[in-house]
Each structure stands twice: as structure tokens, then as C-alpha cells.
Amino acid sequence: MSATVYLAAADGPDQPLADALVRALPRYGRRGAVRVTRAGDPGSADWFLLLASPESARDAAVTTAIRQRLAAVGVERLQVVVTTGTWEWDSARGELSAGSTAAPEPLRTAFPAEPRHMPYRGDRMHPPAPRDPVFLDQLAEIVAPVVGTTKDDLVGEDVRRQHRVRRLTRIGAAALAVLLVVAGAGGVLAVQGAAAADRARAEAEAQRDDAxxxxxxxxxxxxxxxxGALARLLAIEAWRIAETDQARDALALAAEVAGDWEITTTSDDVTRLIGHASRPIDIALSETHIATVDATSMLRIWPLGEVSSPVQTESSSGLVDLAWSHDGETLAAAGGRVHLFGADGGALGFAGPRSPASVVGTWGESGFVAGGDSVALIEDGRVIAERAVAELGFTDRAVFVEGDRTGERVLAASAAGQVALLDAGLQVVAQWQFTVTVDQFGERDSARTLAWDGDARVVLPPDNETILGPVLRQGAPDAQDGAIAGIYHAHTGEALEPLISTGHLPLPAASAVFLPDGSAVAITPGGLESPPAFGGTASAPDLSGVPLPLQAELVRTSPDGAWLAVSGAGEEVHLLRIGGSPPEESDDPLVRACAAAGRNLTDAEWAIHLPDRPYRATCDGFDAPGVR
Incomplete structure (x- = not known):
């Protein structure tokens, strides 16, 4: 399989060199392993080669091609040959310097570290001779990574080919007279010999593939x-190279999501959303998508029920809280302002309350409510109402805000434990107080546990005086019943129903959600001699057999109750289906193995395990060359 190289060069002085590269790169690539194109989609090519010069930095077509490549692939597999002009790295700013005259604008801030570039030492305005040593050296430097070898090995192979050609030329000249004499009879033998050579070559390649x-x-x-992910990807490549008995057995195991190959991104119950740079700090689900934000403010969006890489959006805005609109069309992220995104990750602008927003919730069919030092309603990307928390009777900032689907009510809670039910004008309808839970480190944990059903019930943890005692203020349950949270009346604070955990002396709930049927689920990070565990109301589904991440502390559900997501101290999110109709599983072992692997081989893994073959994406739907 050949590797495609997209060549980008400006019209003008770079054209003679560009034309020479188009002709020479395929010939110089090992066994025709390189194909050069200057048209089509730059993002679909295996490699991107830029002839950098002041002309290309100003060329609109070159700039467009670079933007398309960056949007599709990033700066992976991008090579730069500087034909003239300057290309300098500003280490203090971490980008190409403003004085780099050969650097197109889209590339100035695209590189996370100083990029490698190759200066062209020949005359770009005159076509190089086919055996020009400067040109051949440049070819070797470009082609070597494309075909997966080193420049020295490639040059050595080229030298050996030249010697072989010269030796064969001399032998051929000496034998020419003999061949002319026996041409008639030798013609038949030559055809037979060529066929035999083809068969021998094919047999050698087949033996190599089998091995x-x-x-x-x-x-x-x-x-x-x-x-387990690497094991599955190697098994898939083994089968694609040659359908040996060993590859068949390996692929059969790779297609299983449980059993001997336990370490995997997917199990019978849980899909693990991987690739986070740090611990996820919030999760939000619509009926079609799941979004996460980690401690580095990296926002990721996956389609639910599909195995693929996420859309990723980097932000310097300190995003800390997420919410999907009730219609599922828009994602809001709080980070001072409320930033808005589409389901495809595209930025839709932002809304800026007067006071910085640190939490955000859904309100109305397509709007949001933001909280912090104020509570603000957002509709059509703008703030339509806002009140300071002091006007709501709060003595501390708002740490929970949520609106109902009708847009008629909002529930807000403060870090000091005040709860206020508000109308569409943000006027207080009802207000009461709960006791804030404090852990052994003095941290206040209650805010994250709050959940509202949009009507008359809210989930709260037990207060700090009754962590091991009854969650209800009157009567049962007693101290051994494992109550980790309780449901209270949203208008009055009256205790209604406990959420019970099966864990041994668990800590209070760290997070909770309501399900569409009115039941509630909470999660506890564990307790004395017990791991993290779910708790729930009497009518909640039994989730005791679901594997949980380390120190599980955040649980979210989709509005239709079909999906549940959990995260903890690790850098992944566990996603499981708890309702609805599961998608039909494919019978194709390649599809099943790719779903279980959850990624592609990285460049480094490919170089280690398949060094003599050009890179290819093992699994469709995932980023190549690997997890970002």
C-alpha cells in the first residue's frame, strides 16, 4: 500500500522544485511506496509537504490547504522544506516568530513545540538534475519517514541500486552479442524465466506476510x-496481512469484550471514554451526546452509542461546569462567561453575566441558567435577567442552579446551604436551609450532590452530624441502613425518602441524579473497607454489579434515562446503558475488535511492531495515528 503525500507550493519561483519533487518522490520511495498529489483534500493524505517561502506564506491556496490539514489532522505528519526566507522559533512565546517570513499565518501558533524543518540548499528556480547530490539528499530526508525508514538506510539502498544497475549494465553489454545469436530460442526461455521470477517473488512476499x-x-x-487495546489492534493487523490460523485465533479472542483479555476500553457493561489529559471535573448528557470537561479545560463531545474519537475543544477560559439544553441542540460551559457550543463542538459564542459564572444549568427548552455571585437567565445567547445572590437571601455564592423545561421555575442553592425556588423573573417563591456536609479535610461537599427533578423533589446528602446516621429527620432508617443521601421537598425542605447504598459504612453521596421514572441514583466514593458504590431509592435500578472507576465521585444521566456516566480520580469516564434498546452488535470480528480497542495504533507502536510497512489506520472512526 502506498503512502500519499499532499504537496503545497505557491505559484512562481517554487514551481520548478515542486514539479521535480512530484516526479522524483514516487521513484525514490521504496517499491513505489509513495504517491504525490497536489489536488483533492489535504486532510485525507497520509503526509503533508509544504514548500515554505515568502510566496507560499502569502498564497491563498496554500493557506487554505494548511487550514484544511490542521482542522482534519493537526500538525502530525507535516513536513516543511524552507526554500527561501526565514523560519525561526520563538521559545519564549512557544510559536514561530513574527519575523518568520516563510511561515504561513495558520502555522505560526499551530505547533506545541519547535517543529522540524528542512532548508533547501539548491536553486529553487531551476529544475534540479536527476542525480544532483543536493536534490537526492533532500529527497532522502523527505521520503525516509514516509516509508518508515531512516535517511541513511534509504541513501544506502539507493547507492546499492546504482551499483547494481552499473554491474548489470556491464554484464548486459558483454552478453548482448550472445543473446542476439540465441534470440530465437532464448525468447521462449526468457518468458519462462520472467514468469518463474514473478512466481518466486510472489511466493517470497506471501511467506513474508505469513511470518x-x-x-x-x-x-x-x-x-x-x-x-488489551494494543493486543486487539495487533490481532486485527495480523489477520489483514495474512489469514493464518494463528491470526484467526487471535482475532476470535480480540472480538470478545470479556474473558482472558480483561484490560480493554469496553466491557459487557461499560464503555470507557479515554484520552482525557487529566481528571474529568464535569459531565453532561443529552439524548444523543455526552460531553466532558477535564481539569485542563479540555472539552470533549462523543456521540452516544457510537464508538469513535471525540470532538475536542481546547479552552483557556477555565471551563468548570457543563449543561445541555433541554432540546439537546446546545451545550453550555461555565467559566466566567457561559460559552455555547453545538453538538459538533463548533463554538456558538458566549453570554456574559455581570458576575462571573461558575455553574450552569438547563432552563426552558433551549436556554440556560448561570450561577456564581449572581443567578442569570440566558436565552438565544444573551442574558435576559440577572439577580445578585444577596437579593435572593443567600449569604454565599450559588453552587447549584437548574431550571425546568417550561421555563417557569428555577432552583438555586448556595454554598451556605440556602435553597431558593425562583419564578421566571427570578423572584423567590420559596426558601429553606439545609446543613452543609463537611468532610474530614474541611471541604464542603453538599453542592455537588444536589439534583432536582424539575418539580417538587431535590436530592441532598446527610448533614455532617449524621454521616453514619439516619438521613431522614424523623424515624427510620437507623445508623446501619447505609443511607448516603435523601430526597427532600424542594418547596419546604421536608424529608421524603432515603437513598440506600450497599457499601459497608459508606461516606455520604458525592453526586446524584433523578431518572425519568422518578427514582434517584447517587454514588458514594466508598467508606470503611468498602469501594465506591451506587445507592438509590427503592424503585431505582440495581446497579450494584456495574464496575466503577477509582474514587468514583460524579454521576450523570441522559434526559431519557437510557445512559449513565460516572467518573472518579482517574482520567476516564465510564459510560453504560441502563435503559432503552441497545444497538445491535456487529457479527464482524473486525468491527467488534475495533470497538473493544477504542483507538488506533500510535506512530510509535507501529514503528515497533510493523517497521517495514507504511502506516495505516487500523480502525475507522478513531483518530490516527492514535489517541489525542
């Missing part, structure tokens, strides 16, 4: 206990 297939199948078995 690679068996080797990768054996490697898949060896690494299965340490990295």
Missing part, C-alpha cells in the same frame, strides 16, 4: 494481559 501475521498474532497474545 508477519504469525508474529503479530503471537505478540497479541503476549501483551493481552497488560494492554
Amino acid at each position: 508477519d501475521s504469525r508474529r503479530l498474532a503471537a505478540l497479541a497474545q503476549q501483551v493481552a494481559g497488560a494492554d
Whole structure:
């Protein structure tokens, strides 16, 4: 399989060199492994080669191609040959300097570290001779990473080819007279010899493929206990290279989501959303998508029920809280302002309350409510009402805000434990107080546990005086009933129903959600000699068998109750279906193995395990070359 190289160069002085590269790169690539194109989609090519110069920095077509490449792939597999002008890295700013005359504008801030570039030492305005040593050296430097080898090996192979051609030329000249004499009879023998050579070559390639297939199948078995994703990807490649018995057995195991290969991104119950740079700090689900934001303010959006890489949006705005609109069309993220995104991750602008927003909730069909030092209603991307928390009777900032679907009511709670039910004009309808839970480190944990059903019930943790005691203020349950939270009347604060955990002396709930049927689920990070566990009302589904992440502390559900998501101290989110109709599973073992792997091989893994083959994406739907 050949690797495609998209060549971007400006019209003008760079054209002679560009034309020479188009002709020479495929010839210089090992066994025709390189194909050069200057048209089509730059994002679909395996490599992107830029002839950088002041002319290309100003060329609109070159700039457009670069933008398309960055949007699709980023700066991976991008090579730069500087034909003239300057290309300098500003280490203090972490970007290409403003004085880099050969750097197109889209590339100035695109690189996370100083990029490698190649200066062209020839005359770009004159076509290089085919055996020009400067041009050949440049070719080797460009082609080597494309075909997965080193420049020295590539140059050595080219030298060996030249010697072989010269030797064969001399032998051919000496034998020419003999061949002319026996041309008639030799013609038949030559055809037979060529056919025999083709058969021998094909047999050698088949033997090589069989050997690679068996080797990768054996490697898949060896690494299965340490990295189930890598094991599955090696098994898939083993089968694609050659359908050996060993590859068939490895692929059969790879298609299983449980059993001997335990470490995987997918199990019978849980899909693990991976690739976070740090601990996820909030999760939000619509009926079609799940969004997460981690401690680095990286926002990720996955389609529910599909196995693929997420859309990623980096932000310097300190995003800390997420909410989908009730119609599922818009995602809001609080970080001072309330930033708005579409389901595809596209930015839709922002709304700025007078006081910085640190929490956000859904309000109305498509609007949001933001909280912090004020409570603000947002509709059509703008603030339509806002009141300071002091006007609501709060003595501390708002740490929970949520609106109902009709847009008639908002529930807000403060860090000091005041709860206020508000109308559409943000006027207080009802207000009461709960006791704020304080952990052993003095941190106040109650705010994150709050959940509202949009009507008359709210979930709260037990107060700090009754962590191991009854969650209800009157009567049962007693201290051993494992109550980790309770449901209270949203208008009066009256205790209604406990949420019970099966854990041994668990801590109070760290997070809770209401399900569409009126039941509620909460999660406790564990307790004395007990791991994290779910708790729930008597009517809640039994989730005791669901594997949970380490120190699980955040649970969210989709509005239709079909999906539940949990995160903890690790860098992943556990996603499981708890309702609705599950999608039909594919019978294709390749599809099942890719779903279980959850990613593609990285460049480094490919170089280690398949060094003599050009890189390709093993699984569709995931980023290549690997997890971002």
C-alpha cells in the first residue's frame, strides 16, 4: 500500500522544485511506496509537504490547504522544506516568530513545540538534475519517514541500486552479442524465466506476510494481559496481512469484550471514554451526546452509542461546569462567561453575566441558567435577567442552579446551604436551609450532590452530624441502613425518602441524579473497607454489579434515562446503558475488535511492531495515528 503525500507550493519561483519533487518522490520511495498529489483534500493524505517561502506564506491556496490539514489532522505528519526566507522559533512565546517570513499565518501558533524543518540548499528556480547530490539528499530526508525508514538506510539502498544497475549494465553489454545469436530460442526461455521470477517473488512476499501475521498474532497474545487495546489492534493487523490460523485465533479472542483479555476500553457493561489529559471535573448528557470537561479545560463531545474519537475543544477560559439544553441542540460551559457550543463542538459564542459564572444549568427548552455571585437567565445567547445572590437571601455564592423545561421555575442553592425556588423573573417563591456536609479535610461537599427533578423533589446528602446516621429527620432508617443521601421537598425542605447504598459504612453521596421514572441514583466514593458504590431509592435500578472507576465521585444521566456516566480520580469516564434498546452488535470480528480497542495504533507502536510497512489506520472512526 502506498503512502500519499499532499504537496503545497505557491505559484512562481517554487514551481520548478515542486514539479521535480512530484516526479522524483514516487521513484525514490521504496517499491513505489509513495504517491504525490497536489489536488483533492489535504486532510485525507497520509503526509503533508509544504514548500515554505515568502510566496507560499502569502498564497491563498496554500493557506487554505494548511487550514484544511490542521482542522482534519493537526500538525502530525507535516513536513516543511524552507526554500527561501526565514523560519525561526520563538521559545519564549512557544510559536514561530513574527519575523518568520516563510511561515504561513495558520502555522505560526499551530505547533506545541519547535517543529522540524528542512532548508533547501539548491536553486529553487531551476529544475534540479536527476542525480544532483543536493536534490537526492533532500529527497532522502523527505521520503525516509514516509516509508518508515531512516535517511541513511534509504541513501544506502539507493547507492546499492546504482551499483547494481552499473554491474548489470556491464554484464548486459558483454552478453548482448550472445543473446542476439540465441534470440530465437532464448525468447521462449526468457518468458519462462520472467514468469518463474514473478512466481518466486510472489511466493517470497506471501511467506513474508505469513511470518508477519504469525508474529503479530503471537505478540497479541503476549501483551493481552497488560494492554488489551494494543493486543486487539495487533490481532486485527495480523489477520489483514495474512489469514493464518494463528491470526484467526487471535482475532476470535480480540472480538470478545470479556474473558482472558480483561484490560480493554469496553466491557459487557461499560464503555470507557479515554484520552482525557487529566481528571474529568464535569459531565453532561443529552439524548444523543455526552460531553466532558477535564481539569485542563479540555472539552470533549462523543456521540452516544457510537464508538469513535471525540470532538475536542481546547479552552483557556477555565471551563468548570457543563449543561445541555433541554432540546439537546446546545451545550453550555461555565467559566466566567457561559460559552455555547453545538453538538459538533463548533463554538456558538458566549453570554456574559455581570458576575462571573461558575455553574450552569438547563432552563426552558433551549436556554440556560448561570450561577456564581449572581443567578442569570440566558436565552438565544444573551442574558435576559440577572439577580445578585444577596437579593435572593443567600449569604454565599450559588453552587447549584437548574431550571425546568417550561421555563417557569428555577432552583438555586448556595454554598451556605440556602435553597431558593425562583419564578421566571427570578423572584423567590420559596426558601429553606439545609446543613452543609463537611468532610474530614474541611471541604464542603453538599453542592455537588444536589439534583432536582424539575418539580417538587431535590436530592441532598446527610448533614455532617449524621454521616453514619439516619438521613431522614424523623424515624427510620437507623445508623446501619447505609443511607448516603435523601430526597427532600424542594418547596419546604421536608424529608421524603432515603437513598440506600450497599457499601459497608459508606461516606455520604458525592453526586446524584433523578431518572425519568422518578427514582434517584447517587454514588458514594466508598467508606470503611468498602469501594465506591451506587445507592438509590427503592424503585431505582440495581446497579450494584456495574464496575466503577477509582474514587468514583460524579454521576450523570441522559434526559431519557437510557445512559449513565460516572467518573472518579482517574482520567476516564465510564459510560453504560441502563435503559432503552441497545444497538445491535456487529457479527464482524473486525468491527467488534475495533470497538473493544477504542483507538488506533500510535506512530510509535507501529514503528515497533510493523517497521517495514507504511502506516495505516487500523480502525475507522478513531483518530490516527492514535489517541489525542
